Every structure is written in structure tokens, then in C-alpha cells.
Amino acid sequence: MADPHWRDQGRCTTVGPDVFFVRTRAKAADAIAVCERCPVLLECAETVEASRITSGVHAGVWFGDSAATSGSTVARARQELKALIDDLKSVTHG
Template sequence: MSFSSSNDNRDGDRSWQDQANCLGVDPDLFFPERGASTREAKEVCRGCVVRLDCLEFALVNGEKFGIWGGLSERERRRLRRQRAQSTRRVATA
């Protein structure tokens, strides 16, 4: 799985949020209780034009909770590990 973002989320530009499918949706949906379903939140993210920007924002800023860019905390941790492994492989090549 590989994601890239059209916006650099480290510079504080969050204008992409104005285009998000979740705009106006109850934020609690994206921060379910432990063990609760994440399906509804992920459904909101599906097809969102700024999903990758949202995901990159969460990764860059170390968001540890909630659904961001359609991925759960566990899925984002896995993605971070994959990115780190890829970076190490490139660095040693």
C-alpha cells in the first residue's frame, strides 16, 4: 500500500479539510469506543476527494486515535512500519 499527498501537511495548510466528506458529520463517529465498529466512519471516507490528504495529515502529525483517511490506528501503524522499512531499504541500497 502506498499513499502520497498533493498537499504538504506539515506547513499548516488545512484548506483540504473544506472539501472533506466528513465536514458536518459528528466527530464521535471517527473516534469509536475500543472494540466498536469503524465501518460507518470508513464509509464516509470512501470516495472522499481529500482522503489521502487526511491520511497524510494523520501520519505526519502522529495522530494515534480515530479514523483518518479511512484507516484505523492499527492500519496507520502498519503503514508507518511499511514506510520505514521502504526508507531503510532505499538507504541501504
């Protein structure tokens, strides 16, 4: 079972939330870079997968801007998130 305090270990705790809530995918690069090297990326991705998140950058995936996010953007983000989880699990579980 994952540590219930995994969020405390996230790299996102070292930057402000404004980095993760941007209007365009291009502006999401800084947040994505923070996530890419995060020690709790898998825990974050699994939590996001189980949530109803529809905006911002979570687990290195841009879900769009809440004001302008289309269903296709969220669907693409969910597919990207699922692929990330599969990749991370294959690395950690061999």
C-alpha cells in the same frame, strides 16, 4: 502544493466527530465509509502520516480507542495508512 484549505472539502465535515471516535474496529465502519469516497483522502492520509495520531478513524484507517489502544494497533494502522498512500499516489500519478 495541496490547497491549504483541503479540510474544508472533506466528507468528514458533514458528520459529527462521534462517528470517528469509536471503541471498536467494527463500529468504525461508518467512519471508514465516509472516508472511502472523500475527495481529499490523499491529503488527509499524508497529514495523518506526519502526525502523532493514536486513536480514532483518520483517512479511513482505524487507529483504535485512546483508552485501550496498544502499540501494535497503532503500528498496524500506520502500515495500513502507508499502503493507502502508496495506492492513492499510484492511481493519481499513474
